[in-house]
Amino acid sequence: MATTSTPTTSTPGSTDHRYLEPGWFTQHVFNAAIVQLTRMGLSVRGSRELRVQGRKSGEWRKNPVNLLHHEGSRYLVAPRGRTQWVRNLQAAGTGELRVGRRVEAFRGIEVADADKVDILRDYLRHWKMEVGVFFDGVGPDASDEEIAAIAPGYPVFLVEEVAAAEAA
Numbered sequence: 001m002a003t004t005s006t007p008t009t010s011t012p013g014s015t016d017h018r019y020l021e022p023g024w025f026t027q028h029v030f031n032a033a034i035v036q037l038t039r040m041g042l043s044v045r046g047s048r049e050l051r052v053q054g055r056k057s058g059e060w061r062k063n064p065v066n067l068l069h070h071e072g073s074r075y076l077v078a079p080r081g082r083t084q085w086v087r088n089l090q091a092a093g094t095g096e097l098r099v100g101r102r103v104e105a106f107r108g109i110e111v112a113d114a115d116k117v118d119i120l121r122d123y124l125r126h127w128k129m130e131v132g133v134f135f136d137g138v139g140p141d142a143s144d145e146e147i148a149a150i151a152p153g154y155p156v157f158l159v160e161e162v163a164a165a166e167a168a
Contacts, residue, residue, distance in 0.1 A: 046126070049098040050076070055091035066130075067097065067159065070122045074159040076108065077123045079131040086155045094162065108157035116151040117144050 050065040063085045068075045078086045089095055089108045097104045111119065124132065124140040132139060138150050 047099075050085055050095060051098065052085055052088040052095035053092045055088050061085065061088055065097075066123075066127055068119065068123050068126065070119055075111070075119055075123075076157045076159060077120065078155040079123075079127075079134040081134075081153055082155060089157060090155075097159070105162050107160045107162050109160055111156040111158055113148075113151045116154065116156050117147045119156055120147050120151060120154060 046067050046069075048065055048067050050063045051060050052063075053059065054061050061084065063083075065076050065085070068077060076089075090110065094105065094107050097106060121140050121142075124135065124138075128135075128139055135154075136150060138146050
């Protein structure tokens with residue numbers, strides 16, 4: 001969620017394999033603080049604790065995320081690209097979003113690249129100050145063509161609520 005990162009497996013403008021590894025401060029201080037506040041029930045500008053089962057270990061993995069409300073639906077956007085939580089959600093298909101004691105089981109439905117433009121634009125309107133550095137200079141005022149060009153590098157999931165028993 002913070003702006004310190006180290007490019008790892010990709011270069012700006014690449015597609016599916018884009019991933020920006022968080023720096024030490026982000027991993028150990030900033031994200032930990034956001035998760036702690038979220039666990040206490042304080043959502044920081046839409047933050048949630050995302051819990052997804054690991055695709056190899058089966059253990060629950062936790063990450064802070066920003067939940068976007070867009071045109072009556074809710075979305076998770078991965079500003080750092082194809083992160084571990086993205087890969088785990090792709091494999092598991094379901095997860096949990098938490099704020100305090102409120103736990104919501106959900107199904108994550110991956111959004112096609114062609115359908116991401118308005119979602120990414122709205123995401124940038126809400127959180128550009130926080131995540132804009134990950135968008136290779138593209139902001140909410142960019143043309144549809146510019147946003148469409150970077151869309152493959154930013155996984156987006158429609159969040160569909162499911163019964164807790166169904167998510168398990």
